[in-house]
Amino acid sequence: MNILVALPIAIPVAAAAAALLVHLRLRLQRILSVGAVAGATAAAALLLVHVERSGTAVVSVGGWEPPVGIVLVADLFSALLLLVAMITVLAVLVFALGQLERAVEERYFHPLYLVLTVGVSASFLTGDLFNLFVAFEVMLIASYVLLTLTGRSEQVRPAMTYVVVSLLSSTLFITGIALVYAATGTVNMADLGQRLADVPGALRAGLAALFLVVFGIKAAIFPLFFWLPDSYPTAPAAVTAVFAGLLTKIGVYAIIRTQTVVFGSSDGGADTLILFLAGATMLVGVLGAIAQDDVKRILSFHIVSQIGYMVFGLGLFSVAGLAATTVFIIHHMPVKTSLFLVGGIVEKVTGTGALTRLGGMVHRIPMTAGLFMVPALSLAGLPPFSGFYGKLGLVQAGIQQQRFLVVAVSLLVSVLTLFSMAKIWTGVFWGDVDQPEVAAAPAKPGRTVPRLMTTATVGLVGVTVVIALAAEPLFQLSRRAAADLIQPGGYIEAVLGAAR
Amino acid sequence: MTLVLAGTVAVLYAVGTYLLLQRTLTRIVIGLALLGHGANLLLLLAGGPPGEPPLVGEATSGVVSDPLPQAMALTAIVITFGVLAFLLALAYRSWAVSRNDEVEDDVEDRRVAAGKRASVHDEEVGQ
Numbered sequence: 001m002n003i004l005v006a007l008p009i010a011i012p013v014a015a016a017a018a019a020l021l022v023h024l025r026l027r028l029q030r031i032l033s034v035g036a037v038a039g040a041t042a043a044a045a046l047l048l049v050h051v052e053r054s055g056t057a058v059v060s061v062g063g064w065e066p067p068v069g070i071v072l073v074a075d076l077f078s079a080l081l082l083l084v085a086m087i088t089v090l091a092v093l094v095f096a097l098g099q100l101e102r103a104v105e106e107r108y109f110h111p112l113y114l115v116l117t118v119g120v121s122a123s124f125l126t127g128d129l130f131n132l133f134v135a136f137e138v139m140l141i142a143s144y145v146l147l148t149l150t151g152r153s154e155q156v157r158p159a160m161t162y163v164v165v166s167l168l169s170s171t172l173f174i175t176g177i178a179l180v181y182a183a184t185g186t187v188n189m190a191d192l193g194q195r196l197a198d199v200p201g202a203l204r205a206g207l208a209a210l211f212l213v214v215f216g217i218k219a220a221i222f223p224l225f226f227w228l229p230d231s232y233p234t235a236p237a238a239v240t241a242v243f244a245g246l247l248t249k250i251g252v253y254a255i256i257r258t259q260t261v262v263f264g265s266s267d268g269g270a271d272t273l274i275l276f277l278a279g280a281t282m283l284v285g286v287l288g289a290i291a292q293d294d295v296k297r298i299l300s301f302h303i304v305s306q307i308g309y310m311v312f313g314l315g316l317f318s319v320a321g322l323a324a325t326t327v328f329i330i331h332h333m334p335v336k337t338s339l340f341l342v343g344g345i346v347e348k349v350t351g352t353g354a355l356t357r358l359g360g361m362v363h364r365i366p367m368t369a370g371l372f373m374v375p376a377l378s379l380a381g382l383p384p385f386s387g388f389y390g391k392l393g394l395v396q397a398g399i400q401q402q403r404f405l406v407v408a409v410s411l412l413v414s415v416l417t418l419f420s421m422a423k424i425w426t427g428v429f430w431g432d433v434d435q436p437e438v439a440a441a442p443a444k445p446g447r448t449v450p451r452l453m454t455t456a457t458v459g460l461v462g463v464t465v466v467i468a469l470a471a472e473p474l475f476q477l478s479r480r481a482a483a484d485l486i487q488p489g490g491y492i493e494a495v496l497g498a499a500r
Numbered sequence: 501m502t503l504v505l506a507g508t509v510a511v512l513y514a515v516g517t518y519l520l521l522q523r524t525l526t527r528i529v530i531g532l533a534l535l536g537h538g539a540n541l542l543l544l545l546a547g548g549p550p551g552e553p554p555l556v557g558e559a560t561s562g563v564v565s566d567p568l569p570q571a572m573a574l575t576a577i578v579i580t581f582g583v584l585a586f587l588l589a590l591a592y593r594s595w596a597v598s599r600n601d602e603v604e605d606d607v608e609d610r611r612v613a614a615g616k617r618a619s620v621h622d623e624e625v626g627q
Contacts, residue, residue: 068568130572137579144586153597160525160594163587167532168520170583174539174576181569182546 016114073127096238098452190495219251237344245337274315282308322482324393355427512538
């Protein structure tokens with residue numbers, strides 16, 4: 001059964017190669033990529049069931065045993081996130097089929113998208129620090145090209161910032177790996193979890209801080225978020241949506257994985273520092289969002305703000321906090337992505353995302369308005385929707401540990417998020433339909449919404465509703481996943497035990 | 501020998517950081533390349549003291565160098581090379597589009613600044 005661990009990586013890799021071979025035949029490429037991503041999603045679902053029943057699954061790639069060889073590891077935490085990520089990837093792919101212009105799609109969109117998928121699943125599944133670096137690079141290189149697919153001037157400059165910042169973070173990542181290897185002689189995460197205990201405390205804290213910076217850049221936490229709102233909105237909506245839903249979350253996943261399994265929770269005020277960063281990230285992100293007046297830019301700043309909540313749960317270093325973070329990440333991936341998809345539909349219909357130039361969409365595309373409502377209220381954390389449960393868990397865990405300041409900040413940020421969602425709602429969906437600017441919009445964008453775009457968005461919004469309905473079992477799973485993270489003994493035993 | 505290498509790493513990082521802080525795109529790219537070299541060299545250094553090539557059955561003295569950092573450095577070199585090539589292509593594209601090698605001010609900064617001026621202007625007109 002352990003072959004399942006490798007499938008979410010192997011299927012898209014093979015399909016990416018095949019899609020390159022048939023790059024002249026768009027139809028075949030489409031079938032290949034949808035099939036491969038659906039296959040990877042199915043494999044991820046089976047993997048979750050398998051891990052839930054029989055514990056952490058480990059594969060030693062190429063038969064090289066850990067800690068020397070590379071291992072792929074799926075514990076409950078990574079399997080849960082992997083499944084949600086794959087569902088999101090699938091929905092965005094379907095959306096992209098409806099949205100992208102043919103010329104853009106023909107320009108190697110499918111192989112690139114599949115490579116991105118490989119990077120995403122490899123990041124979740126790897127049990128090796130250096131292999132995590134490789135997975136990040138696979139994902140980032142695909143994202144660089146996807147970001148600049150059309151090569152227009154308004155894309156090139158922000159993409160430049162993105163590439164330079166990512167490359168700098170990758171260099172720091174290599175530096176961190178080299179230092180860790182010099183200190184311990186291993187890069188296997190489970191092995192590191194044991195050996196770092198013998199390293200002097202100050203050195204360990206320094207290494208932990210270095211990795212916090214490396215992944216903090218990728219996750220866009222305060223004060224390293226500046227590149228995100230600049231570069232994300234320029235890509236086609238489908239590309240922005242998948243970036244928004246996944247890439248930063250993988251940074252958060254890497255932070256959580258390294259700060260728990262590798263460096264251990266423990267000592268020396270790291271938790272206070274992380275909580276401070278979390279509060280600042282939430283606040284700065286939401287204030288930035290309020291200042292914007294373009295749908296994609298508002299949503300991009302909200303990514304930053306929401307990352308703060310995830311880091312908040314980590315900063316508590318408790319089972320309750322990490323469980324809430326897990327639930328929050330699971331809710332956030334589809335919610336954020338579907339918001340961007342709705343933004344993409346609005347842009348497709350009107351040719352703009354500027355609030356001042358939009359209005360009355362509730363009359364023209366009522367269904368899309370409804371599709372916006374659900375994830376928007378989820379994002380703000382209103383009760384029947386999915387965001388509520390994650391936030392409730394975080395607040396409860398925060399109060400339990402008497403971290404009242406950060407709890408207060410998180411509640412304030414929720415209100416501001418609601419305000420900012422209401423701003424989009426009034427700007428885009430309410431008001432007069434016959435504003436002259438809308439009528440004068442360029443003739444190029446289609447007036448009707450392609451069915452694939454709506455289908456994908458409906459599906460993804462449906463996923464967020466399911467998450468809200470299944471909150472209780474999800475919380476139980478997350479609590480188990482969090483317990484494994486706080487007490488990584490089981491993870492370490494599963495990985496190193498595989499050698500025997 | 502190790503000290504010389506460590507000094508080289510330090511110089512590469514310093515020069516790379518300095519170049520990264522310049523406004524010209526080509527210098528930034530070169531700075532990133534130097535930083536990458538520094539990191540790769542550091543990775544090699546992490547493998548401990550040098551020894552004979554780590555080939556099974558070839559080592560005579562029993563002191564072989566650690567092959568793992570070498571493998572990792574090779575991988576990192578390939579990745580850095582690929583990304584830098586892409587970055588160069590992007591820099592060329594940027595130059596072709598704007599005929600300018602300077603990194604401009606932040607778009608958003610300029611927009612906010614311009615917005616401020618515009619609103620002040622509106623108020624003046626209103627009066």
